[in-house]
Amino acid sequence: xxxxxxxxxxxxxxxxxxxxxxxxxxxxxxxxxxxxxxxxxxxxxxxxxxxxxxxxxxxxxxxxxxxxxxxxxxxxxxxxxxxxxxxxxxxxxxxxxxxxxxxxxxxxxxxxxxxx
Amino acid sequence: xxxxxxxxxxxxxxxxxxxxxxxxxxxxxxxxxxxxxxxxxxxxxxxxxxxxxxxxxxxxxxxxxxxxxxxxxxxxxxxxxxxxxxxxxxxxxxxxxxxxxxxxxxxxxxxxxxx
Numbered sequence: 001x002x003x004x005x006x007x008x009x010x011x012x013x014x015x016x017x018x019x020x021x022x023x024x025x026x027x028x029x030x031x032x033x034x035x036x037x038x039x040x041x042x043x044x045x046x047x048x049x050x051x052x053x054x055x056x057x058x059x060x061x062x063x064x065x066x067x068x069x070x071x072x073x074x075x076x077x078x079x080x081x082x083x084x085x086x087x088x089x090x091x092x093x094x095x096x097x098x099x100x101x102x103x104x105x106x107x108x109x110x111x112x113x114x115x116x
Numbered sequence: 117x118x119x120x121x122x123x124x125x126x127x128x129x130x131x132x133x134x135x136x137x138x139x140x141x142x143x144x145x146x147x148x149x150x151x152x153x154x155x156x157x158x159x160x161x162x163x164x165x166x167x168x169x170x171x172x173x174x175x176x177x178x179x180x181x182x183x184x185x186x187x188x189x190x191x192x193x194x195x196x197x198x199x200x201x202x203x204x205x206x207x208x209x210x211x212x213x214x215x216x217x218x219x220x221x222x223x224x225x226x227x228x229x230x231x
Binding site (some may be wrong): 007032034042043044045048049055065091093095097104105107109110 | 152154159160161163168175211216217218219220221222223224
């Protein structure tokens with residue numbers, strides 16, 4: 001399958017600072033990227049969907065000013081957690097797919113964010 | 117609301133035995149895809165098997181097969197000849213064009229494989 005690389009794998013940041021997470025499709029052009037959040041021992045919850053060159057569509061309850069998503073190219077999407085707080089500590093996972101209803105979405109390795 | 121229900125938080129199976137993980141879903145869409153994903157301790161999501169709703173034949177991938185009952189909105193996963201490496205969280209998911217092709221996940225089933 002295709003490869004999606006997410007970086008960093010883990011990050012610790014101080015409360016009040018911002019942190020950026022990158023999601024790259026290494027061997028295909030991703031027209032759509034998805035960002036999920038996973039709390040310990042829980043399921044993946046969709047945060048937002050981003051299409052290349054467009055503004056991201058956020059799920060209800062997700063603060064778009066706090067979780068800034070940029071999808072400026074067909075191979076890169078970034079999630080920036082602004083003014084992070086301890087409650088933002090979580091596991092963030094991206095996935096990417098090419099357009100077309102029968103195509104797969106491939107997942108990055110995830111990023112464990114700890115805000116102290 | 118569109119939902120996925122996995123009623124078994126934990127399951128246990130002995131090595132070489134067969135186990136079935138259950139999943140039910142609710143959608144008003146007629147065109148959708150169903151998936152089972154495995155998440156080992158590394159937390160990398162791995163696609164196990166997928167099923168197109170318009171296909172009547174149950175999907176099979178080596179030791180993994182599904183029982184897709186469209187009318188009942190049921191999509192169970194059978195793992196045959198279980199191996200120690202099958203131990204993981206298993207998530208049932210579906211996607212529709214209405215959801216922008218994002219995956220809607222169940223809460224997961226933790227599978228323990230004992231020697």
